[in-house]
Amino acid sequence: MRRSFVSLFMVLAIGGTIGSLAYPVFYSYPHRFDAVKAAIADPGPLVSTPWGPLSAADRDLVVQVELDGLWETSAGRQAVEKAPTKEIKDAGGQLVTGHTDLDKRVRTVAKDLAITLPTQPTSEQQGWLAQLTAAQDGEYRQLFANLLREEHGRIFQQLAQVRSSTRNTLVRDLATVTNRTELAHISALEKTGYVDFDAVARNATASPASTPTVLPAPSAP
Template identity: 40%
Template sequence: MRTPLPGVAAACGLAAMLLLGACTATGRQASDGAAVAPSPADEAAQQSTVDTKWGPLGPADRDLIVRVRQAALWEIPVGRQAQRRAARTTTRRNLGEIARRHAGSDALARQAAVKLNVPLPDQPTPEQQSWLSEITGKSGNDYDRTAIARMRTADGLLYASIGAVRGSTRNTLVRAFAEKCEPAVRARLKLLEGTGFVTGDTLPDPPQVASAPLPGNPKQPASPAPAATALLAGR
């Protein structure tokens, strides 16, 4: 098993909790970007579900809106900086395009937040600020590789969160928001992968599954499975 990038393990854990319908209290952020530990009242409020005219608004719903906003707050600066500093033309072009496209996702998050009364952050989290510092400290291909690895991991986890919320939310506005965000994040993943810097050793480990079919014998080619409709004939 590969050693994940710093912060990836924690992010993977949060994505897994979202898939299970949970949401961890993350606390607030001070004006200087430092994390503020949540009080018991904060934690209770973060886990509460409130009624809206679009249906119940749960913690995972609010968290997704914040995550889309949060992604823009650090990926836009990286993309703009990469337009000037990246070593390869493809990196400069693709990350610049990502920065441009984030404006649309950020607008969606701000519109949803106003309608649903969800407070939004105005700066990157401390962890995201550390990524920005790490990327800025690199040069040449190391700059490209580090920026792309960080963004690809973060957007991969955001993509999983969007799917989890889209599949579980009872709020129709949040469902529509997730549907609009999914193609935007998928496009960012393709732009990152199109740089050539996304390789197996830069990706997080695949999710663990409870059961899976055994691999087939490579010496015995598998026969095509019959169509499902053929198996259901007469039923």
């Protein structure tokens, strides 16, 4: 009787071991994207604020909105001055107007959340401005439209991710307003007629978080 009990126990133990090994294979495969979803939803280290927990991703977004405004406002003003076409002048004007408003909002949010904001564009962004300054005529039109369009597409994705996961109401509201502004800018840039949609699609598919790729200038019309 005792031997039979021991044998039964061993069979159950072996069966449990096999079941535990089989579980990841037969059950987890349909949920293979859960880890990706969890990574997006994971807020990381949190700081308590009156407007809800503040995550590292939240802080990064606030800083990124300010950085984008610093260089894109300059790019917009330059486009208005150079104005090789009415459409580019209009797009430049929208960049200036949109980011001037966002700058006021982001500074208020940063002050409330005790986030230190940058005071000048990154070295990479300064490099983009230098390229725009040096470009002329057809090269400038192509560079302005595609450089700004790709950069707006990148921040657009970051906004969507943070907007969907943040638990901080100030960050959520900022992401919502910035999202609308960025979409308006994307539409204005596309209306210039110089955006290479094939290149934008290729770059977005290859690496959604990559920095903009400068496209070769077209032959002058």
